[in-house]
Amino acid sequence: MSNAVPVQLSAKDFKSDQEVRWCPGCGDYAILAAMQTFLPELGIPRERTVFVSGIGCSSRFPYYLNTYGMHSIHGRAPAIATGLSVSRPDLTVWVVTGDGDALSIGGNHLIHALRRNVNIKILLFNNKIYGLTKGQYSPTSEIGKITKSTPTGSSDAPFNPISLALGAEASFVARTIDSDRKHLQSVLRQAAEHQGSAFVEIYQNCNIFNDGAFEVLKDPETRDAYLIRLEHGQPITFGKDGSHVVTHPAGSFGLAVSEAGAVDAGEVLTHDAHAEDPAYAFALSRLAGPDLRHTPVGVFRSVRRPSYDELVRNQLDAAKAKAGEPEADLAALLNSGDTWTIL
Amino acid sequence: MAEHREGAGQAGQLSEHGHPAKEIHQLDRVVIRFAGDSGDGMQLTGDRFTSETAQLGNDISTLPNFPAEIRAPAGTLPGVSSFQVAFADYDILTPGDAPNVLVAMNPAALKANIADLPKGGTIIVNTDEFTKRNLAKVGYDSNPLEDDSLAGWDVHKVGLTSMTVGALAEHPVSKKDAERAKNMFALGLLSWLYSRPHESTMHFLERKFAARPELVAANKAAFNAGWNFGETTEGFAVRYEVPPAQMAPGNYRNITGNTALALGLVAAGVKAKLPVLLGAYPITPASDILHELSKHKKLGVTTVQAEDEIAAIGVALGAAYGGALGITTTSGPGVALKGETISLAVALELPLVIVDVQRAGPSTGLPTKTEQADLNMALFGRHGEAPVAVVAAQSPVDCFHAAIEACRIALKYRTPVILLSDGYVANGSEPWLLPEISELPDLRVEYASGPNGEDGKFYPYLRDPETMARPWAVPGTPGLEHRIGGLEKADKTGDISYDPANHDFMVRTRAARIEAIDVPDIEVEDPSGEAKVLVLGWGSTYGPIGAASRALRQRGVNVAQAHLRHLSPLPKNLGEVLASYDKVVIPEMNLGQLAHVIRARFLIDVVGYNQVRGLPFTSTQLETMLEEVIKNV
Ligand SMILES: Cc1ncc(C[n+]2csc(CCOP(=O)(O)OP(=O)(O)O)c2C)c(N)n1
Ligand code: SF4
Ligand SMILES: [Mg+2]
Numbered sequence: 001m002s003n004a005v006p007v008q009l010s011a012k013d014f015k016s017d018q019e020v021r022w023c024p025g026c027g028d029y030a031i032l033a034a035m036q037t038f039l040p041e042l043g044i045p046r047e048r049t050v051f052v053s054g055i056g057c058s059s060r061f062p063y064y065l066n067t068y069g070m071h072s073i074h075g076r077a078p079a080i081a082t083g084l085s086v087s088r089p090d091l092t093v094w095v096v097t098g099d100g101d102a103l104s105i106g107g108n109h110l111i112h113a114l115r116r117n118v119n120i121k122i123l124l125f126n127n128k129i130y131g132l133t134k135g136q137y138s139p140t141s142e143i144g145k146i147t148k149s150t151p152t153g154s155s156d157a158p159f160n161p162i163s164l165a166l167g168a169e170a171s172f173v174a175r176t177i178d179s180d181r182k183h184l185q186s187v188l189r190q191a192a193e194h195q196g197s198a199f200v201e202i203y204q205n206c207n208i209f210n211d212g213a214f215e216v217l218k219d220p221e222t223r224d225a226y227l228i229r230l231e232h233g234q235p236i237t238f239g240k241d242g243s244h245v246v247t248h249p250a251g252s253f254g255l256a257v258s259e260a261g262a263v264d265a266g267e268v269l270t271h272d273a274h275a276e277d278p279a280y281a282f283a284l285s286r287l288a289g290p291d292l293r294h295t296p297v298g299v300f301r302s303v304r305r306p307s308y309d310e311l312v313r314n315q316l317d318a319a320k321a322k323a324g325e326p327e328a329d330l331a332a333l334l335n336s337g338d339t340w341t342i343l
Numbered sequence: 344m345a346e347h348r349e350g351a352g353q354a355g356q357l358s359e360h361g362h363p364a365k366e367i368h369q370l371d372r373v374v375i376r377f378a379g380d381s382g383d384g385m386q387l388t389g390d391r392f393t394s395e396t397a398q399l400g401n402d403i404s405t406l407p408n409f410p411a412e413i414r415a416p417a418g419t420l421p422g423v424s425s426f427q428v429a430f431a432d433y434d435i436l437t438p439g440d441a442p443n444v445l446v447a448m449n450p451a452a453l454k455a456n457i458a459d460l461p462k463g464g465t466i467i468v469n470t471d472e473f474t475k476r477n478l479a480k481v482g483y484d485s486n487p488l489e490d491d492s493l494a495g496w497d498v499h500k501v502g503l504t505s506m507t508v509g510a511l512a513e514h515p516v517s518k519k520d521a522e523r524a525k526n527m528f529a530l531g532l533l534s535w536l537y538s539r540p541h542e543s544t545m546h547f548l549e550r551k552f553a554a555r556p557e558l559v560a561a562n563k564a565a566f567n568a569g570w571n572f573g574e575t576t577e578g579f580a581v582r583y584e585v586p587p588a589q590m591a592p593g594n595y596r597n598i599t600g601n602t603a604l605a606l607g608l609v610a611a612g613v614k615a616k617l618p619v620l621l622g623a624y625p626i627t628p629a630s631d632i633l634h635e636l637s638k639h640k641k642l643g644v645t646t647v648q649a650e651d652e653i654a655a656i657g658v659a660l661g662a663a664y665g666g667a668l669g670i671t672t673t674s675g676p677g678v679a680l681k682g683e684t685i686s687l688a689v690a691l692e693l694p695l696v697i698v699d700v701q702r703a704g705p706s707t708g709l710p711t712k713t714e715q716a717d718l719n720m721a722l723f724g725r726h727g728e729a730p731v732a733v734v735a736a737q738s739p740v741d742c743f744h745a746a747i748e749a750c751r752i753a754l755k756y757r758t759p760v761i762l763l764s765d766g767y768v769a770n771g772s773e774p775w776l777l778p779e780i781s782e783l784p785d786l787r788v789e790y791a792s793g794p795n796g797e798d799g800k801f802y803p804y805l806r807d808p809e810t811m812a813r814p815w816a817v818p819g820t821p822g823l824e825h826r827i828g829g830l831e832k833a834d835k836t837g838d839i840s841y842d843p844a845n846h847d848f849m850v851r852t853r854a855a856r857i858e859a860i861d862v863p864d865i866e867v868e869d870p871s872g873e874a875k876v877l878v879l880g881w882g883s884t885y886g887p888i889g890a891a892s893r894a895l896r897q898r899g900v901n902v903a904q905a906h907l908r909h910l911s912p913l914p915k916n917l918g919e920v921l922a923s924y925d926k927v928v929i930p931e932m933n934l935g936q937l938a939h940v941i942r943a944r945f946l947i948d949v950v951g952y953n954q955v956r957g958l959p960f961t962s963t964q965l966e967t968m969l970e971e972v973i974k975n976v
Contacts, residue, residue: 045821047822062828073683076654080657083663083664083669084661085661086620086647087666109650109657316640326613327780329642330642339595340596341595
């Protein structure tokens with residue numbers, strides 16, 4: 001594989017020749033554009049970058065990037081990416097998935113990839129709906145959601161993807177929004193730099209089947225009151241001119257929101273994405289209600305723990321250090337155990 | 344037993360222990376079944392006896408039979424575990440239809456196995472376990488050792504437990520450990536009775552109990568006590584010998600099908616010069632392949648125990664995409680889960696090996712028992728037109744070669760290959776003449792390294808004209824960046840295509856690709872050249888069919904035998920072969936799955952012979968059936 005110094009690439013280099021087929025106005029376009037302009041910055045040659053996706057509108061993503069890519073089957077991308085990543089440490093492997101793909105049919109693979117800390121970057125495009133199958137409710141749809149398959153409202157409670165990832169002890173967990181390119185790219189950057197599994201939930205608008213699902217987080221009228229931007233090492237404040245803060249009330253497991261003037265400056269929580277205990281990030285993930293009020297975005301958690309790939313490779317390298325010529329080792333293996341000779 | 348004939352007695356000599364040596368009779372073949380409670384160590388005892396026998400140079404075939412429960416209640420019928428070993432001075436094909444000797448460690452073992460022991464056979468029974476309570480547990484109203492229910496057999500009543508405990512009185516081991524050594528006493532007795540060398544068992548005990556020298560000493564003492572008991576007791580008047588078989592010169596080891604299969608996969612990686620990546624989820628009877636492969640990192644094997652079978656094949660496919668030899672191993676229930684990913688691999692045209700060690704179904708079925716009922720699933724069990732290559736292993740040793748063949752096809756033709764084994768060959772064992780590595784096929788294939796189009800562009804679905812395989816362009820190769828997926832692809836470019844004509848073309852091409860795989864012609868064994876009936880088999884029925892055919896020929900009855908290694912594609916000469924016999928008989932451990940394929944494909948009215956009892960056919964049963972068919976042709 002080439003060791004040549006990579007030439008400076010541009011967004012154009014990462015565009016494939018395929019016509020993009022999402023509905024006009026779909027949030028996926030913004031994410032794709034953000035990715036195409038961000039990838040050159042990493043300095044990783046195109047051939048070392050691989051996108052693996054499942055099935056869904058979101059999972060068409062790899063077709064539009066001029067890297068290696070596999071559009072696989074519904075829900076299984078994390079498993080396929082695990083096999084690729086663990087056997088090819090020289091590659092940067094991204095997984096693109098949807099809320100149905102990752103949390104419904106592929107829920108098992110997602111949590112196990114995160115638990116193992118496989119060195120893959122998982123981008124979950126959450127539009128709170130099944131887009132490709134034309135609008136059924138998804139595991140992130142709010143309870144009571146009226147869709148084609150739930151004409152009288154859904155009866156099941158949704159997952160909070162961030163809480164779920166933290167429950168699996170993911171080492172990197174973040175959330176961002178399709179429409180905020182700067183924020184999106186800053187989160188992608190941190191995910192790309194992370195060693196181990198990076199889980200990024202991207203709020204994505206499906207303007208056909210669930211239009212405006214995240215509007216309160218985007219509308220200049222409401223967004224300041226709804227959105228909490230997390231910055232590592234910074235006090236957690238939000239609202240117009242920092243009108244509100246997040247605190248950890250004594251005696252409570254969870255966090256709370258107060259008006260800035262109502263608490264001492266010392267009580268304002270300073271965001272620590274590196275906190276070892278995932279309970280802190282979990283508490284942050286519980287701040288938002290079903291109406292999206294107090295939705296944190298940014299990096300919830302970023303801790304270093306050995307990746308599955310590293311641990312597997314270490315064992316392999318240790319064994320290989322004792323290896324001789326492969327055919328001779330194979331002959332020795334076949335001839336091991338209780339053998340006998342017939343003359 | 345037709346094959347069990349006694350040779351001339353030999354003059355007695357003075358034994359090494361100073362007793363007047365007993366008469367020695369020569370036998371050409373013996374079948375022993377060790378049976379006891381799951382906790383009695385019967386598998387180990389059988390393994391040791393097999394190993395001693397192998398050292399002596401007999402041909403061997405073994406058949407373990409164990410319960411699905413890890414520890415069924417002690418002393419009950421469901422808890423009985425057994426190990427049958429056949430050994431002979433000629434080459435044998437099966438572990439024997441019925442034992443000549445039954446070692447029964449308790450009433451349950453006697454009750455569960457006695458029906459298989461022909462009258463006149465030998466029973467060695469542990470009298471200590473024949474208590475009222477144990478008898479009642481298995482429904483014996485009276486003690487069969489005291490009434491005349493065993494009158495037709497040659498019964499040796501031995502207090503295996505008490506004599507072992509007695510022999511170990513001076514040893515610093517607990518009563519429990521002393522009692523547990525009774526299997527070594529039994530092994531010692533049987534080793535004496537059949538004149539087996541015992542060095543390998545001594546070494547084995549030293550290895551096994553390396554951390555507890557007192558157990559090494561106690562188990563060796565128990566073995567010796569059993570041996571000496573045989574020599575001194577009046578109960579055993581004769582000893583037997585089975586002389587070495589005429590076997591090809593070389594190095595041998597005894598091997599189970601699962602181990603052979605695992606080693607075949609390792610060998611394929613070495614011969615392909617590729618890293619091997621196994622994705623697997625534990626399931627009986629396939630788990631031993633995962634266990635074995637997990638030991639061979641030094642030879643470039645990575646094993647991933649995935650969260651389920653779907654992930655396991657996903658991991659393997661991901662690795663194959665990255666340029667590794669991707670493998671997944673499982674049993675029928677797992678293959679059912681993998682179906683969607685196998686279809687994806689068909690669309691992606693990547694190499695992938697799926698091993699199905701079949702067990703009795705449907706559903707959980709009889710998880711520790713054998714069956715051949717996944718053939719339909721292997722051939723047809725996917726959505727869409729999703730043809731794959733299918734290869735089957737016919738014996739424990741053959742699992743090694745079948746694994747290499749499956750990998751060869753997968754790599755050369757860039758296709759998923761299903762390798763069918765089953766519980767019978769997986770757990771059975773036989774001596775293996777170890778191959779020279781240089782004689783194994785060279786499996787090297789090349790990754791794509793540059794554009795393949797005349798216009799200087801790269802076409803991911805432009806095929807090799809000979810193999811119809813598309814280029815294996817692995818990530819990391821500059822200039823060949825491309826996207827693949829499950830959506831239908833345009834010929835050559837691999838771009839998404841919804842064009843009807845293209846889809847029709849691609850479906851036909853994928854079918855033609857599999858049909859074009861170079862599989863060797865099927866060979867027919869028909870020594871007289873006058874047989875009118877051909878018996879066709881696949882997979883693990885090879886042994887019993889072969890033994891039955893031999894037995895018939897020995898009696899002057901002509902029969903032809905042919906066995907399929909490749910079930911997809913079928914050998915090119917198969918139609919011609921089938922047409923040259925008046926009748927074709929297909930014995931299968933299913934309700935006629937191969938027969939169905941052969942009828943549909945060649946329009947001939949084959950005779951099916953089917954059994955699904957979780958057990959292999961006996962050769963006698965096949966012999967009788969075949970003779971009947973031959974008579975009526
Ligand atoms: C095994 C299987 N079951 C069902 C489907 C149908 N299917 C395709 S995409 C999809 C849901 C996609 O929803 P999501 O993951 O949220 O992706 P989106 O389209 O919203 O981006 C379903 C149910 C399928 N392709 N495969
Ligand atoms: S259906 Fe929704 S998610 Fe899918 S492409 Fe259209 S707008 Fe996007
Ligand atoms: Mg969705």
